Amino acid sequence: MSPAFHELHWARDIEVSEYLMPSSLEEALAMLAQRQGKARVIAGGTDVVPELRRRDYQAETLVDISRLPDMDGIAQEGGDIVMGPLVTHAQAADSDLIQKKAGALAAGCLAVGSPQIRNVATLGGNLVSGQPAADASVPLLALEAQVTIASGEGERQVPLREFFVSVGETVLDPGREILTQIRFPALGEGQGSSYQRLSKRKALTLPMLVCAVVVSADAAEGVINNAAVALGPVAPVPFRESQTEAFLAGAKASREILVQAAETATAQCTPRDSLLRGSCDYRQEMVKVLVRRGLASALRQAGCTLD
Amino acid sequence: MSTMQISFKLNGEDVAVEIAANTLLVDLLREELGLTGTKTGCREGECGACTVLVDGEPFNSCLLPAMKADGRQVTTIEGLGDDEGAVESIQQAFMDMGAAQCGFCTPGMILTAKSLLDKNPAPEEAEIRQALTGVLCRCTGYRKIVQAVQAVAQHNGGEVTS
Ligand SMILES: Cc1cc2nc3c(=O)[nH]c(=O)nc-3n(C[C@H](O)[C@H](O)[C@H](O)COP(=O)(O)OP(=O)(O)OC[C@H]3O[C@@H](n4cnc5c(N)ncnc54)[C@H](O)[C@@H]3O)c2cc1C
Ligand code: FES
Ligand code: FES
Numbered sequence: 001m002s003p004a005f006h007e008l009h010w011a012r013d014i015e016v017s018e019y020l021m022p023s024s025l026e027e028a029l030a031m032l033a034q035r036q037g038k039a040r041v042i043a044g045g046t047d048v049v050p051e052l053r054r055r056d057y058q059a060e061t062l063v064d065i066s067r068l069p070d071m072d073g074i075a076q077e078g079g080d081i082v083m084g085p086l087v088t089h090a091q092a093a094d095s096d097l098i099q100k101k102a103g104a105l106a107a108g109c110l111a112v113g114s115p116q117i118r119n120v121a122t123l124g125g126n127l128v129s130g131q132p133a134a135d136a137s138v139p140l141l142a143l144e145a146q147v148t149i150a151s152g153e154g155e156r157q158v159p160l161r162e163f164f165v166s167v168g169e170t171v172l173d174p175g176r177e178i179l180t181q182i183r184f185p186a187l188g189e190g191q192g193s194s195y196q197r198l199s200k201r202k203a204l205t206l207p208m209l210v211c212a213v214v215v216s217a218d219a220a221e222g223v224i225n226n227a228a229v230a231l232g233p234v235a236p237v238p239f240r241e242s243q244t245e246a247f248l249a250g251a252k253a254s255r256e257i258l259v260q261a262a263e264t265a266t267a268q269c270t271p272r273d274s275l276l277r278g279s280c281d282y283r284q285e286m287v288k289v290l291v292r293r294g295l296a297s298a299l300r301q302a303g304c305t306l307d
Numbered sequence: 308m309s310t311m312q313i314s315f316k317l318n319g320e321d322v323a324v325e326i327a328a329n330t331l332l333v334d335l336l337r338e339e340l341g342l343t344g345t346k347t348g349c350r351e352g353e354c355g356a357c358t359v360l361v362d363g364e365p366f367n368s369c370l371l372p373a374m375k376a377d378g379r380q381v382t383t384i385e386g387l388g389d390d391e392g393a394v395e396s397i398q399q400a401f402m403d404m405g406a407a408q409c410g411f412c413t414p415g416m417i418l419t420a421k422s423l424l425d426k427n428p429a430p431e432e433a434e435i436r437q438a439l440t441g442v443l444c445r446c447t448g449y450r451k452i453v454q455a456v457q458a459v460a461q462h463n464g465g466e467v468t469s
Contacts, residue, residue: 018309
């Protein structure tokens with residue numbers, strides 16, 4: 001075949017010289033530590049494989065964590081939902097617990113790629129890939145999730161608010177560390193959540209905008225106690241719209257308030273002009289629409305009537 | 308480059324092969340094992356031409372390191388029907404309906420449809436369309452493909468709604 005053909009990244013092989021399948025977390029961490037940054041974690045591989053093929057980065061060794069025990073569970077522990085990093089998007093979208101107590105996350109996971117992708121791509125991988133509009137990351141940010149990160153030296157807990165650093169970058173080093181748990185408060189009575197996604201097609205498409213909303217309200221009084229509004233991609237990281245959140249805390253739930261809240265949402269966010277995802281102007285307008293729709297839907301779930 | 312031994316069930320038969328660390332399942336199937344029914348289109352997870360079933364679920368074999376097949380059951384299009392030429396009902400329905408034109412998407416389509424029908428013998432149109440979203444067809448416009456799956460669903464007792 002012609003050399004030009006092999007320059008096309010899709011025609012290339014991935015370049016790794018060692019592929020390891022540890023069977024315990026300790027073993028996996030030791031393998032990473034031993035290779036001093038030259039190894040990389042792979043879970044589902046739906047980001048790692050194309051990235052290696054494009055030569056976005058290099059890895060001599062892949063440490064496949066997909067067969068580590070007890071890392072693909074979804075459970076409720078007290079008031080929290082606890083998920084293993086290997087939970088796939090298909091599993092999360094199908095889970096009764098996630099649908100009932102973290103609806104925005106179930107909806108986000110169902111929007112990922114295609115069934116083929118959802119069957120293998122994991123939530124841990126979605127977080128560590130650090131994309132600003134990742135479909136599990138944005139709802140998890142609104143749900144106030146925190147993650148556990150393990151390394152040879154021990155474990156640390158990091159709230160997602162402090163996890164994302166920049167496009168494709170988080171506080172976790174996938175050459176040395178492993179995300180071992182995702183935890184967030186289960187939603188209950190008087191709470192609601194929603195996921196809104198604007199895209200050009202219904203499937204297999206990157207979003208132009210996504211918005212996850214979580215609200216707590218006093219339905220009898222019609223008062224919003226607090227609201228979390230997360231957006232992407234409007235900044236280098238999944239973004240919490242603090243101005244809108246502050247505006248809504250303690251506000252009366254009404255259509256008028258939602259319209260005003262949505263107006264505050266564009267002030268802080270700066271989507272880039274993008275041929276694929278739309279212009280900044282267009283997306284700033286659409287941010288308002290998604291925020292308003294998301295709030296209305298989440299508040300209705302929380303038991304509020306909007307007039 | 309280190310090589311590794313993996314073993315898995317391929318279309319019902321045990322196989323054991325030596326693979327390189329960077330081997331992807333699609334290349335193992337096509338280049339090493341000669342099963343070229345599985346196609347490569349985009350190699351990026353977008354087109355679904357490389358779809359195979361792993362433990363009964365559709366996966367993009369172009370994104371799957373071959374190591375991940377170790378110990379699993381893999382079904383490719385060659386695994387459907389038998390050597391005497393008998394075909395499965397979904398394959399027959401594709402022929403009856405004219406659901407293939409160039410045929411490039413057909414193995415992925417049929418395997419994805421089979422996986423759906425195995426779990427849900429009489430799916431509705433919306434469920435069929437949703438299940439097939441991961442395989443692109445540039446020829447047929449999808450209508451005949453959906454009708455082929457509907458024909459099997461109907462045969463299995465489902466109602467055709469549209
Ligand atoms: C065709 C296609 C469509 C897609 N569509 C979408 C979409 O609609 N929405 C969306 O959000 N994403 C989409 N993606 C991106 C991708 O599928 C998701 O980000 C997915 O969740 C990644 O998970 P994974 O298990 O495959 O990660 P991997 O590729 O295995 O890993 C991703 C990154 O995380 C690291 N990593 C993985 N798990 C861990 C862990 N537990 N600890 C430490 N590091 C870890 C890896 O080293 C790597 O850096 C798509 C990808 C493809 C190929
Ligand atoms: S070749 Fe695998 S999805 Fe296109
Ligand atoms: S028949 Fe040609 S791509 Fe589907």
